[in-house]
Amino acid sequence: MQPFGDRVVEAVGRLGPLCVGIDPSPALLARWDLPDGPDGVRAFGERCVELLTGAVAVVKPQVAFFERHGAAGMAALEAVIAAARAAGMLVIADAKRGDVASTAEAYGDAWFASPLAADAVTVTPYVGVGALEPMVAAARRAGGGVLVLTASSNPEGRAIQQAVAEDGRTVERAVLDAVTDLNRKELATGPAQRLGSVGAVIGATRSPEALPLPAAGGVLLAPGLGAQGATAAQVGAVFAGCPAGSVLPSASRALLAAGPAALRAGADRLQKDLAAVLG
Numbered sequence: 001m002q003p004f005g006d007r008v009v010e011a012v013g014r015l016g017p018l019c020v021g022i023d024p025s026p027a028l029l030a031r032w033d034l035p036d037g038p039d040g041v042r043a044f045g046e047r048c049v050e051l052l053t054g055a056v057a058v059v060k061p062q063v064a065f066f067e068r069h070g071a072a073g074m075a076a077l078e079a080v081i082a083a084a085r086a087a088g089m090l091v092i093a094d095a096k097r098g099d100v101a102s103t104a105e106a107y108g109d110a111w112f113a114s115p116l117a118a119d120a121v122t123v124t125p126y127v128g129v130g131a132l133e134p135m136v137a138a139a140r141r142a143g144g145g146v147l148v149l150t151a152s153s154n155p156e157g158r159a160i161q162q163a164v165a166e167d168g169r170t171v172e173r174a175v176l177d178a179v180t181d182l183n184r185k186e187l188a189t190g191p192a193q194r195l196g197s198v199g200a201v202i203g204a205t206r207s208p209e210a211l212p213l214p215a216a217g218g219v220l221l222a223p224g225l226g227a228q229g230a231t232a233a234q235v236g237a238v239f240a241g242c243p244a245g246s247v248l249p250s251a252s253r254a255l256l257a258a259g260p261a262a263l264r265a266g267a268d269r270l271q272k273d274l275a276a277v278l279g
Contacts, residue, residue, distance in 0.1 A: 005195025226254025
């Protein structure tokens with residue numbers, strides 16, 4: 001399969017950079033007049049896919065809202081992922097997994113070679129970016145991507161992410177450097193492609209000068225748009241200079257809370273605003 005990064009670039013070129021989160025929280029299910037159960041989360045996700053087909057290229061189901069309903073909830077997630085991929089969308093499973101050795105390999109099997117298979121999965125680097133290599137390998141085999149949580153949009157993460165190590169780098173800078181190194185090696189030794197298989201999660205609310213984002217070499221997922229306060233203009237400032245098609249600003253609650261009748265129009269407006277600042 002074509003590498004994940006290249007598929008993102010092409011998809012963004014067709015429809016624009018907006019990624020819409022699919023977050024069937026109890027509050028949002030109530031606003032959509034759906035029950036808080038497996039049937040409700042499945043109906044919510046499939047309705048999002050139906051409404052957003054042709055408007056956005058990438059969706060991001062938040063795994064926790066499905067997982068809270070046990071096996072039936074995960075079956076609902078499988079159905080939503082399948083519906084989105086059948087509609088031609090790229091799917092990022094927002095699972096934030098991370099572990100070492102055989103467990104990391106099992107996560108790779110789960111998110112790239114099972115009925116849950118998505119186009120990319122979010123991961124946490126607390127065990128070290130290098131320890132995630134089995135997941136990265138699984139992603140590459142499947143033409144998928146691994147998006148490493150690097151600099152989050154929530155203020156609670158600052159104390160850890162901006163802590164300074166002995167070499168003078170912040171933790172978030174060290175994580176981004178590791179992501180950059182993995183992509184540099186992949187791009188130098190593998191078949192020709194525009195972006196590597198390893199991306200970073202960078203909050204859209206972060207400072208524009210904090211990290212060398214244009215050099216990362218992979219897809220940059222940018223949560224924080226809307227409900228967490230980031231604007232399209234702020235996205236443009238934070239990700240200035242990044243390769244065309246590499247940035248995926250993500251909005252969830254800000255769009256979903258308006259209900260199904262307003263979802264498509266809200267996505268269209270935000271898509272235009274983002275296209276104007278990201279080119």
